Amino acid sequence: MLDLFCLFPEEKHISANEFRVNEGIRVAEVRLIGPDGGNVGVVPIKEALKIAREAELDLVEVSPGANPPVCRVMDFGKFIYEKAKKEREARKSQTKIEVKEIRLRPKTNEAHRGFKVDDARRWLNQGHKVRVTVKFRGREMDYPEIALEDLKEIAQDLSDVASIEVPPQMEGRTMLVVLAPSKGGAKKKEKPEQAEAKDESQA
The missing domain is CATH 3.10.20.80 (Translation initiation factor 3 (IF-3), N-terminal domain)
Incomplete structure (x- = not known):
């Protein structure tokens, strides 16, 4: 044998x-x-x-x-x-999906938030999910709408490569949203002027 x-x-x-x-x-x-x-x-x-x-x-x-x-x-x-x-080859083709995380504060400045969004975009393009969290301290809990607005804006900024898997919600002193890669891959984002021209042509 x-x-x-x-x-x-x-x-x-x-x-x-x-x-x-x-x-x-x-x-x-x-x-x-x-x-x-x-x-x-x-x-x-x-x-x-x-x-x-x-x-x-x-x-x-x-x-x-x-x-x-x-x-x-x-x-x-x-x-x-x-x-x-x-x-x-089959094992290599199976992408291991991880849940990455970016952490923000209610008053995170625009530049720092931009870096975090870039990280999230890279992870999403790699096929990973992204958990975006905003941690509250002290009296910051009195103004949850600020964090909610930030999370909505981030989700919108990444809407060309991601969809919302878990909508914004509170977990203790943390507000979070979970984004998942879009099933159809990255969608080309329209510039404002392109969107306006499209609307005018359909009018």
Whole structure:
């Protein structure tokens, strides 16, 4: 039986029991698929093994639940390598979504807020969600409308790349909003003059 792990030790996450190979296939007969993908038919296991050896390939059981089991003549090492490669690529393509956070105060100046919005835009474009929080201290709790207005403006500034997932709300002494990347990707923001021209053309 082919010692796969000697050839590909880095692929040990693939179960050795996932496939039976060559002499490890202990049945009387199999439905054989040839190296060219053609259906050879039902043959004794000894004949299937002979065909695989003559082709200098492996006999791999690909459908053990069938009656009789389906086996294919192939390069098992190459097959497992390609399978592992596809699994790695699939894992890489799965973007890990994180919830990033920007923290503000009720009286955060425009320049500092602009930097925070730029950070949020970058994270949203990377596919992450963004939690925007405004922390109140002391008597600042008496003026929640200031923070609410800030959160609304930030959500509007980012409306071309994000939608509101959790609307503005209070959690203790913190007001927050959660933004999620737009499903359709970034939308081109219209300049005020473009919007006016569009409205005039539709009038």
